[in-house]
Amino acid sequence: MRRAVFGYLLVSVLLAGCAYFGDQTAPYRAPGVVEVDTVTDGKTLYMRDCAWCHGNEGQGTENGPSLTTGTNGPAMTDFVLSTGRMPINHPDQRVQRHASIYTPRDIEAIIDYMETFEAPGPDIPSVDPARGDIGEGAELYQDNCAACHASTGIGGALSVGGSPEQATAVAPPLNSSTPQEVAEAMLVGPGTMPVFGPETFTEHEVNSILAYVEYLRDPNNRGGLPMGRIGPWSEGAAAWILGLGPLMLLIVWIGRKV
Amino acid sequence: MIKRLTQWIDDRLGASSFAKQALNKVFPDHWSFLLGELALYCFLILVLTGVFLSFFFxxxxxxxxxxxxxxxxxxxxxxxxxxxxxxLSFEVRAGLVMRQMHHWAALIFIAAMFVHMLRIFFTGAFRRPREINWLIGLTLLILGLLNGFSGYSLPDDLLSGTGLRIAYSVVLSIPVIGTWMAFLVFGGEFPAEQIIERLFVVHIFIVPVAIAGLMTAHLAIVWRQKHTQFPGPGRTEGNVVGEKLWPTYMTKSMALFFGVSAVVAILGGLVQINPVWLYGPFRAEQIPSPAQPDWYLGWLEGALRLFPPWEIRAFGFELPNPFYPAILLPGITFNLLYLWPFLEAKLTGDREPHHLLERARDHPVRTALGIAGLAFYLVLFAAASNDLLSKWLKIPVESITNAYRVLLLVFPPVAGLITYRLMDALRRTGAEGLMHLPLSALTRRTQE
Structure with a gap:
């Protein structure tokens, strides 16, 4: 656990460093220029951060998969870059959520450049959770998402059935995801996640799910301390430590000879 | 006025001599003798809060x-x-705090019974003439598990429905009669319509009445047989050294009741338990994750998760997989526990009545076996949350399951052996406790 925490801190520090220097090396933009050639900017960033593994034209290399096939496209790119899942420093590094090293404008530029790859994946969706129906969202979430991401959205372990490239897969918690990111993930099915595209949900249903996911970030905590919303695991620990523990101390105290 | 009233009652019932005798009854002093009482007061709170809940459920x-x-x-x-x-959770006044107190009290109730049983086991308090109370106590623990599970299932939320689905599959796995049993108990194919109503009757009537009756018998037998005591100056097999029920033990007991009430009320008021609104209503096609049972069924859940996917076919019948971890294992567990006082008497040849307790070191073999058993169930218990561990450590859940399988076979004998050596060293050196044990006592094995 301590090693995991240490590793996490180390990666965070490294990434913070990347973010810092990333900003430093952003190309100089003359003040007052409105029309920016995002394609050129994007190319610079792509060549610097992505091409090493994914190839100059997104064709993929032995270090990383092709970006021109499957569900790759603007939504996928926006998802992996805005959640900080990419770039990774080494092909074997775990792909997981981090603070993004790019500004939204950088991401836009990279996506614009990558349009030239003509990847078949979906476009960035436009979402509006406020137009969804949270009750419908709750039902759809329980039906389709809760089995992996947990009823409370805290995420969970995945059974991988011996597949080595997925051996470290987890369904991540949703409590730091924006509705935009959740919608993108549903469209492209990153990692082991299935695609929940327009054939599965209507726009309204997507908005409903997003509304419920957003609700789960800060749900009704009536009753007191939620203890991580893990369920009976933390409840059992509390029953022993906070319940029986003090009562044992009490009986040691009152059980003394008077 | 009070005097005349008591006189009036006494003239008719003749209660004063009994009360006098009862209030003067002497109980021995030791903190661990209050563990059972702790469970008793949890039960009392369960009844009180449960009655409130039943008005609205x-x-x-x-x-x-x-x-x-x-x-x-x-x-x-x-x-x-x-x-x-x-x-109950959002609209009934004080409904949620009652619900949460009820649930917390249930978790603590079973924990207290369990620790109480460990005390009885490791001090040899189950020996003749107290075998009957061991049997009753064990039955109370099983009834507690049963009522915990039935109560946990009543809200018909997704998490508890998943527990019921497991229970249904477990009943189905009983060879030959499984299918009939499952239909008989659930009233049809899962999710059967009647199960919640049936569990309600079980939960609020049948089991609580059985618990109350057996608890009364349990206490009456303690009363009749007198409480055991640890050996000490002036304490013999023939006496009880301690304090009188009135005023000392009445006061202690009242204090304990208030203490239990306070802890349960604080937890119920401040710490959320079972937020069923987040789990959602039960739907047969849904499954939540992570899904753990309440702690006291963790060992069974862990056994189901660890047991390899074996299925045997013989004589045209199938022995379905859940049968081994969920029927056979608890069957063996509880039978061994029921038989333990008699097995031990047979193995040691000690059939004498005992009123003085033993310390853990006085009987190293029993203590070692007990610790080995505890280690076994502890691994099973831990395995019930293998998915959470996998999520936290980012290690595949299959690797964690395999590690637990190895641990399940290795940890109990190792723990037992270490315990045996320690207890044996304690007995030989007469050291006060483990911390006072000289290192040399651990390296030498032979009896001096």
């Missing part, structure tokens, strides 16, 4: 559309059982 699975205080489920079809739990 509706054990029906017929569905209606939820229109209530909890916004995110507005317009969702839910069972009346689930709806009444939502109402």
């Amino acid at each position: 509706d054990p029906s699975v017929s569905e209606s559309v939820y229109r209530g205080e909890y916004e995110p489920l507005n317009g969702v079809h839910v069972s009346n059982a689930y709806k009444s739990v939502l109402d």
